[in-house]
Amino acid sequence: MSPAPPPGGKFEPLEAGRGRIGLLARPQSNGLDQALAAVTDFAGEHGLTLVPDPELASRPVASRLGLPSPGVPLVEAGAELDLLVTLGGDGTLLRGARAVRTAGVPVLGINLGHLGFLTALGAEEVEDGLQALLEGRARLDTRFTLEGRVIHADGRPGARLDALNDLVLHKGGVARVVRLGLFTGRDGDRDEIGRFSGDGVIVATPTGSTAYSLSAGGPVVAPSMECLVVTPISAHTLAMRPLVLPFDETLTIEALDRVEELVVTADGQTGIELAPGDRVRVGRGNTPVRLVRFPGQSFFGTLRRKLNWAV
Incomplete structure (x- = not known):
C-alpha cells in the first residue's frame, strides 16, 4: 500500500x-x-x-x-x-x-x-x-489521487489510469444500461458490495466529489480527507446509494453481462475501451x-x- x-x-x-x-x-x-x-x-x-x-x-x-x-x-x-x-x-x-x-x-x-x-x-x-x-x-x-488498473479476463494486468478527480466506468456507443458488480479487497479475499443496473459508476477522490460525482448525487467530501467516493450513475433501483470507502481499500468493478463498448475514463479526458471479461481495479494513487x-x-x-x- x-x-x-x-x-x-x-x-x-x-x-x-x-x-x-x-x-x-x-x-x-x-x-x-x-x-x-x-x-x-x-x-x-x-x-x-x-x-x-x-x-x-x-x-x-x-x-x-x-x-x-x-x-x-x-x-x-x-x-x-x-x-x-x-x-x-x-x-x-x-x-x-x-x-x-x-x-x-x-x-x-x-x-x-x-x-x-x-x-x-x-x-x-x-x-x-x-x-x-x-x-x-x-x-x-x-x-489524494486514484490509480486504476484494467485486469484482463485471464488475470493479466492491463492499462493503468491515474486521476485527480475521478475514474468513471460507463457504456460507450448506444445508450443502454449495464449490470455491474462492486467488490472490495483483492482476488481470493474479496467482499461483494453489491450489484446494480445503471449507466455506470463513478469512483471519485475528495477533490472530485464536487465534480461529476456531485451531479450524480454523491456527497461533498472535504479535500483534506483521503477516501474513495463510489457513486452509481442513474442506478435502476431505489436501494443503491453512494458510499465512501477508506483510503487503503481496493475497489473492483466488473460487468456482470457480456458488454461491448464499455469504457473507463480518467478525469473525463483519457479513456480506455474494455474487452469483454475485463474488470477495473481502483485504489489510492502513488503520487x-x-x-x-x-x-x-x-x-x-x-x-x-x-x-x-x-x-
Whole structure:
C-alpha cells in the first residue's frame, strides 16, 4: 500500500533570476492573450524562465510574446520545473496535474473558464498572485489521487489510469444500461458490495466529489480527507446509494453481462475501451498532487461562492 502523502505546507518562494515555470493553456480560452501577457511580463521583470508546452509554443500569441519554441512536453520538463501554471479551466488544470504528478511540481491554476473550482486565481489576479509566490505568501494543498488498473479476463494486468478527480466506468456507443458488480479487497479475499443496473459508476477522490460525482448525487467530501467516493450513475433501483470507502481499500468493478463498448475514463479526458471479461481495479494513487493556494482561500468559501452551497 502506498505511504500517506505529505501534508500540505508552505510554498517555497520562487527564486528571482532562477525560477522555472511551466506553462499549459487551453488555446480556445477567452482572455488567454491578456493573461499570458501578464505572466510573461512578470517573468521578464523578475528573471523567471518560462517553459511552454509544445501546443502553446506553436500559437501565434506565444511567438508575439517571445516564448521559446518549439516548447517542451510537460512530462519531460517536470523534473526541472519549480511551478506549473495552467491557463484555462479545471480541465486544463487536471491535464497539467497528471502530466507533472510524478515530479511533484506544484500547480497554480488561472481561471479563464466558467467555473474554475480547482483554480486559485482569476485573470485579473495574475500579477498579485505571482508576486505572492515570490514573497512566500502561498501554501500547498496536497490532494489524494486514484490509480486504476484494467485486469484482463485471464488475470493479466492491463492499462493503468491515474486521476485527480475521478475514474468513471460507463457504456460507450448506444445508450443502454449495464449490470455491474462492486467488490472490495483483492482476488481470493474479496467482499461483494453489491450489484446494480445503471449507466455506470463513478469512483471519485475528495477533490472530485464536487465534480461529476456531485451531479450524480454523491456527497461533498472535504479535500483534506483521503477516501474513495463510489457513486452509481442513474442506478435502476431505489436501494443503491453512494458510499465512501477508506483510503487503503481496493475497489473492483466488473460487468456482470457480456458488454461491448464499455469504457473507463480518467478525469473525463483519457479513456480506455474494455474487452469483454475485463474488470477495473481502483485504489489510492502513488503520487499526490500539490495545488497552490493563497491566504484567505478555503474549500468551503469556494463551495459557497462557486457552487452556491448553503447560500
